[in-house]
Amino acid sequence: MSEVKQHIFQNITDEDWVAVAVHGGGGISFHRSHPAVKMFESISNFKVVYSVELPNHGRRGKSSKWFDVDEALRNVKEELQNKIAGKRVVFISYSVGGVLISKLWWTFKKTIDPKSICILTGCGLRLELHRKAVEDFWTVEYTLKNNKSMMEKAHGGDWELTIKSVNPWLARGASSWMTSGELQQLNAPESKMYFVIGTDPEEPFDISDITFALDKFSCSDKVYTIPSDHWSYFNxxxxxxxxxxxAILKKSCNLEPGPKLTQSKL
Incomplete structure (x- = not known):
């Protein structure tokens, strides 16, 4: 089962915003000192961050059976929908978490405030048209022996399980792929979906993501590219x-941090 942790800064009112943060495959939920959570705390309009832990993740013990796509979609929807109904929401979702939220975004939009936005990080739209290319890419980039050290560093001893867990999301017929109808909805200006995507040539994972976003997502003014690889967004x-x-929060929501926000010393 998934779990939603709350990082509460102050009591929330009807005029306030809430943030929802969703981690990537093999990761753990955004903790209280995570840089994204600290960023939201610096913006007075945000009083709470709902940090989603995907099914069978975290450090509560290992599972031999990883969640499937439909289970994860259903699980996260049930955990979140009552908490965010009627609220002004900013979603921050990373990697596989971004794939999941992109599938749920239009469903959530029906019950949350229309000012709400969604930001996908390290994740493009998974399109039927590119399915074969993505399958080939994933097989090449993530099963080569020379990437073993990178996977071990990113996911520890669970890296092989992480590979196995993501494969069903890329399989033929998987529910994570965008249908033409969903793409049309997400491509509309009122969808309020944004992308933050790294383009570091040393790690080609996100080169593929930016191709998805720019080739098939016509609202290219919603795509923000940065010099990062797939593993370095939050460090x-x-x-x-x-x-x-x-920049996205200011442009779309007219929200800005207070003077206490400082850049990380990296």
């Missing part, structure tokens, strides 16, 4: 990510 490249987040 050594956080300053770039934070700058993109703040």
């Amino acid at each position: 050594k490249k956080w300053d770039f990510v934070q700058s993109a987040y703040l």
Whole structure:
């Protein structure tokens, strides 16, 4: 089962915003001192961050069976929908978490405040048209022996399980892929979906993501590219990510941090 942790700064009112943060595959939920949570705390309009922990993640014990796509979608929807109904919401979702939220975004939009926005980080729209290319890419980039050390560093001893967990999301017929109808909805200006995508040539994962976003997502003014690889968004490249987040929040929501926000010393 998934779990939603609350990082509460102050009591929330009807005029306040809430943030929802969703981690990537193999990761853990954003903790209280996570840089993204600290960023939201610096903006007085945000009183709470709902930090989603995906099914079978975290440090509560290992599971031999990883969640499937439909289970994860259903699980996260049930955990979040009552907490955010009627609220002004900013979603920050990373990697596989971004794939999940992009599938749920239009469902959530029906019950949350229309000013709400969604920011996908390190994640493009998973399109049917690119399915074969992505399958080939994933097989090449993430099963080569020379990437073993990178996977171990990013995911520890669970890196092989992480690979196995993501494969179902890329399989033929998986629910994580965008249908043409969903793409049309997400491509509309009122969808309020934004992308923060790294383009570091040394790690080509996000080169693929930016192709998805720019080739098939016509609202390219909603795509923010930064010099990062897929593993560095919330550590050594956080300053770039934070700058993109703040630009989006100012542009779309007219929200700005207070004077106490400082750039990370990286």
